[in-house]
Amino acid sequence: MELRRSHIRKKNHQRFLYIAITILVACSCISTLAAAQANQVVVKANFLNVRLGPSLSYETLTRVKRGQTLTILSEKNQWYQVRLAGDKIGWVASWLINNDDANTSSNTVGVIKAANTNVQKYPHRNAEVLGTLSQLQKVNIVYTQNNWSQILFNNTVGWIPNSELIITDKVAHNITNNRNQNLNIRSVTTLQNNTKIFARPNPQSHIVAHITDQTTLPYLGKEGDFYKVKLNSGETGYIASWLVSISSSKHAVKSAATKLSEATIVLDPGHGGSDTGALANNQKQYEKNYTLDTARRLKKLLEQAGANVILTRSNDQDVDLASRARIANKLNADAFISLHFDSTSEKTKASGITTYYYSDKKDQPLAQSLQKQFQHLPLPSRGVRFGDFEVTRENEQPAVLIEAGYINNKKDHKQITSAVYRQQLANSILQGLINYFK
Numbered sequence: 001m002e003l004r005r006s007h008i009r010k011k012n013h014q015r016f017l018y019i020a021i022t023i024l025v026a027c028s029c030i031s032t033l034a035a036a037q038a039n040q041v042v043v044k045a046n047f048l049n050v051r052l053g054p055s056l057s058y059e060t061l062t063r064v065k066r067g068q069t070l071t072i073l074s075e076k077n078q079w080y081q082v083r084l085a086g087d088k089i090g091w092v093a094s095w096l097i098n099n100d101d102a103n104t105s106s107n108t109v110g111v112i113k114a115a116n117t118n119v120q121k122y123p124h125r126n127a128e129v130l131g132t133l134s135q136l137q138k139v140n141i142v143y144t145q146n147n148w149s150q151i152l153f154n155n156t157v158g159w160i161p162n163s164e165l166i167i168t169d170k171v172a173h174n175i176t177n178n179r180n181q182n183l184n185i186r187s188v189t190t191l192q193n194n195t196k197i198f199a200r201p202n203p204q205s206h207i208v209a210h211i212t213d214q215t216t217l218p219y220l221g222k223e224g225d226f227y228k229v230k231l232n233s234g235e236t237g238y239i240a241s242w243l244v245s246i247s248s249s250k251h252a253v254k255s256a257a258t259k260l261s262e263a264t265i266v267l268d269p270g271h272g273g274s275d276t277g278a279l280a281n282n283q284k285q286y287e288k289n290y291t292l293d294t295a296r297r298l299k300k301l302l303e304q305a306g307a308n309v310i311l312t313r314s315n316d317q318d319v320d321l322a323s324r325a326r327i328a329n330k331l332n333a334d335a336f337i338s339l340h341f342d343s344t345s346e347k348t349k350a351s352g353i354t355t356y357y358y359s360d361k362k363d364q365p366l367a368q369s370l371q372k373q374f375q376h377l378p379l380p381s382r383g384v385r386f387g388d389f390e391v392t393r394e395n396e397q398p399a400v401l402i403e404a405g406y407i408n409n410k411k412d413h414k415q416i417t418s419a420v421y422r423q424q425l426a427n428s429i430l431q432g433l434i435n436y437f438k
């Protein structure tokens, strides 16, 4: 009896060990798989330019099409460094990717254990050696497979056996994927024919309809991994979120890559907070409110065109001049536009719109492109002029300052206080930017 019981106990113990090992193996497989798929995004725009560096000013390396998979390696100036098929490395504008799936939490860092560690082209010992790394050098691991780590190396990728690396804890995420938090989804568009619409947010539920490719449906909400949508019949149903591209008021999905869609534009609504800017003759209307309203209108237009837009202030707040220019510098913006309305010491002494630039070379072409469009506005064009303003002078990016009328001139005041004029002004600036980025 005693013997038998101990035998049973031993058997149970063995079984437990088997289960534990099985679980361990299963877990490690899952984590390898997760690491392999981390940071991967599928291109949902019809075309996406891949550039040599993180800005519009770099040449296009190649173009990727809808459905292609990219691996995000890092982020700079809101551009993603990506690895393409064939291990090419390039940069894409992050706002043109729907990266709901992008997850950088598994971005790990490895430390090289020994001196002169070889970096190889493929994950096997006989593969070509791309170069060597020194002891304690840190590397970014982008992918793990069969006990080999793929690392960033000399603008491309190479492989090192895991045994030669100390794989450290997860590093701080250098890709902030915050756009989804404020994403205001308007509609979803199917990416393939026969996309199923389910009665409930569950692929086992009844199929309500099959939808053809490129069908856009109003978005009603999100449940788990499904979007609730409204069909043309008026019925509602659920569509798998991974089978559609989304359109939002914030980041429209581009059907074609334009230079403007890849541009980062900083809009600077003049004044704000305790600084009212110029006053209308009635002393009750402030420049700061009209600059902000114009910036908001322009932001909307630019975002519809696919551009990445940042405002130096989005509310009635104080922002000092130095930090306004700094925002553009920090973001490596493709254009900085400061919006103002002028005044003269005596009322109704001057009228019209002027665009100021500081640098002939850096700023004047932008000023001219914008001013050209102002000829179509109801106020006279005063042309482009040199102006020494801190926000343009301290700006390393193409920067201009627009004075879009005199708020203490009766005729100009009538326009400035009209939403129609401010919308026309925003439209003109948009058109000027489109031409500038052509």
Ligand SMILES: [Zn+2]
Pocket (backbone or CB within 6 Å): 270, 271, 277, 278, 287, 339, 340, 341, 342
């Ligand atoms: Zn001003």
